[in-house]
Amino acid sequence: xxxxxxxxxxxxxxxxxxxxxxxxxxxxxxxxxxxxxxxxxxxxxxxxxxxxxxxxxxxxxxxxxxxxxxxxxxxxxxxxxxxxxxxxxxxxxxxxxxxxxxxxxxxxxxxxxxxxxxxxxxxxxxxxxxxxxxxxxxxxxxxxxxxxxxxxxxxxxxxxxxxxxxxxxxxxxxxxxxxxxxxxxxxxxxxxxxxxxxxxxxxxxxxxxxxxxxxxxxxxxxxxxxxxxxxxxxxxxxxxxxxxxxxxxxxxxxxxxxxxxxxxxxxxxxxxxxxxxxxxxxxxxxxxxxxxxxxxxxxxxxxxxxxxxxxxxxxxxxxxxxxxxxxxxxxxxxxxxxxxxxxxxxxxxxxxxxxxxxxxxxxxxxxxxxx
Amino acid sequence: xxxxxxxxxxxxxxxxxxxxxxxxxxxxxxxxxxxxxxxxxxxxxxxxxxxxxxxxxxxxxxxxxxxxxxxxxxxxxxxxxxxxxxxxxxxxxxxxxx
Numbered sequence: 001x002x003x004x005x006x007x008x009x010x011x012x013x014x015x016x017x018x019x020x021x022x023x024x025x026x027x028x029x030x031x032x033x034x035x036x037x038x039x040x041x042x043x044x045x046x047x048x049x050x051x052x053x054x055x056x057x058x059x060x061x062x063x064x065x066x067x068x069x070x071x072x073x074x075x076x077x078x079x080x081x082x083x084x085x086x087x088x089x090x091x092x093x094x095x096x097x098x099x100x101x102x103x104x105x106x107x108x109x110x111x112x113x114x115x116x117x118x119x120x121x122x123x124x125x126x127x128x129x130x131x132x133x134x135x136x137x138x139x140x141x142x143x144x145x146x147x148x149x150x151x152x153x154x155x156x157x158x159x160x161x162x163x164x165x166x167x168x169x170x171x172x173x174x175x176x177x178x179x180x181x182x183x184x185x186x187x188x189x190x191x192x193x194x195x196x197x198x199x200x201x202x203x204x205x206x207x208x209x210x211x212x213x214x215x216x217x218x219x220x221x222x223x224x225x226x227x228x229x230x231x232x233x234x235x236x237x238x239x240x241x242x243x244x245x246x247x248x249x250x251x252x253x254x255x256x257x258x259x260x261x262x263x264x265x266x267x268x269x270x271x272x273x274x275x276x277x278x279x280x281x282x283x284x285x286x287x288x289x290x291x292x293x294x295x296x297x298x299x300x301x302x303x304x305x306x307x308x309x310x311x312x313x314x315x316x317x318x319x320x321x322x323x324x325x326x327x328x329x330x331x332x333x334x335x336x337x338x339x340x341x342x343x344x345x346x347x348x349x350x351x352x353x354x355x356x357x358x359x360x361x362x363x364x365x366x367x368x369x370x371x
Numbered sequence: 372x373x374x375x376x377x378x379x380x381x382x383x384x385x386x387x388x389x390x391x392x393x394x395x396x397x398x399x400x401x402x403x404x405x406x407x408x409x410x411x412x413x414x415x416x417x418x419x420x421x422x423x424x425x426x427x428x429x430x431x432x433x434x435x436x437x438x439x440x441x442x443x444x445x446x447x448x449x450x451x452x453x454x455x456x457x458x459x460x461x462x463x464x465x466x467x468x469x
Binding site for chain 1: 430
């Protein structure tokens with residue numbers, strides 16, 4: 001069946017939404033792991049029936065679940081994430097140094113080349129890898145060697161929340177951390193380079209142009225242009241055309257350039273989506289109007305996409321991991337809200353419809369396109 | 372055999388009912404009971420005690436026979452009623468959060 005599978009992580013369980021290519025009639029399965037925080041679920045491109053899920057609880061810690069049948073059944077796998085060697089310290093809110101402490105996995109990124117290899121982004125920020133389908137995990141500590149003592153938690157914690165793979169080069173990946181910034185590896189995660197030149201964070205950092213310490217919320221890339229990256233920073237939307245070596249702001253005419261997610265159209269490398277949020281102290285859309293903003297010029301010029309979205313009295317947030325796309329010919333764009341809605345556009349963002357309206361707060365949305 | 376009562380989240384994780392029964396070797400201590408629980412249900416490793424330090428997770432509590440054993444050392448002997456299987460050792464998710 002050609003269709004889509006939408007993997008939704010929420011504050012109180014995981015849901016799997018499926019539809020055929022028409023995407024008008026949806027089957028909703030779940031909650032899986034009801035009552036647990038499901039930070040992220042993501043399927044393997046190599047084996048789409050294999051899905052990794054981050055299951056967490058403030059009471060009972062981190063679990064990892066793996067499905068090998070497309071999310072119908074799940075098996076707990078390895079869930080010990082041990083920092084390599086002496087964990088060391090990072091910057092704390094009061095300027096003192098604070099020990100690294102594992103809290104949860106924010107992001108799983110299955111390898112594009114090997115179904116048994118999967119990467120994990122942790123809070124406190126670290127980069128882990130499994131080469132046995134999640135049975136065991138090893139930290140690749142080279143990341144924290146890049147001035148880790150200067151990183152500090154954002155308001156939501158110090159999470160490594162974004163991992164982007166270069167489809168053309170298995171050794172190259174990009175990651176983002178709140179609040180440390182963006183980093184690139186050219187050797188599969190052993191060594192990392194901060195890629196934050198051009199980011200400007202006045203009133204957030206003592207040196208607004210510092211090499212590390214920026215609060216990057218999300219990165220996005222189009223598979224055909226791995227040197228072009230888009231970024232939603234705490235404030236500012238930016239792009240890079242040299243694999244992160246330099247960035248320039250492309251916020252343009254956005255009503256506010258604060259926000260969390262950013263996504264690229266699957267077939268149009270210069271079509272980009274953001275959801276502007278009023279401010280860092282008011283985590284809801286400006287004017288109570290839920291608007292996805294789309295740029296067809298790779299930024300600077302943005303248009304509001306509103307059809308099918310609430311245009312009054314809407315005060316939900318859209319978290320950084322809660323926007324995704326499918327790869328069908330008529331591209332689908334998806335996002336979930338903290339109000340429990342998951343919206344889908346079947347025409348690249350012009351018109352929207354709610355797939356579900358009353359889930360727990362949505363933490364993450366990932367979409368698999370099924371052949 | 373001793374009985375250990377589990378909170379809802381850990382029951383679903385371990386795919387058990389409200390209580391499990393465990394055989395203990397050696398002294399029937401709090402630590403021995405938790406060791407036996409984790410050996411029988413490896414998915415619970417790290418969910419009650421930290422993987423590395425084996426310290427109780429902050430929002431987990433241990434109760435038995437009306438006593439709070441949460442702050443007792445691993446070497447603490449379980450109450451006789453628990454050792455005899457007449458009362459369960461309760462692992463509780465603390466009231467916390469909202």
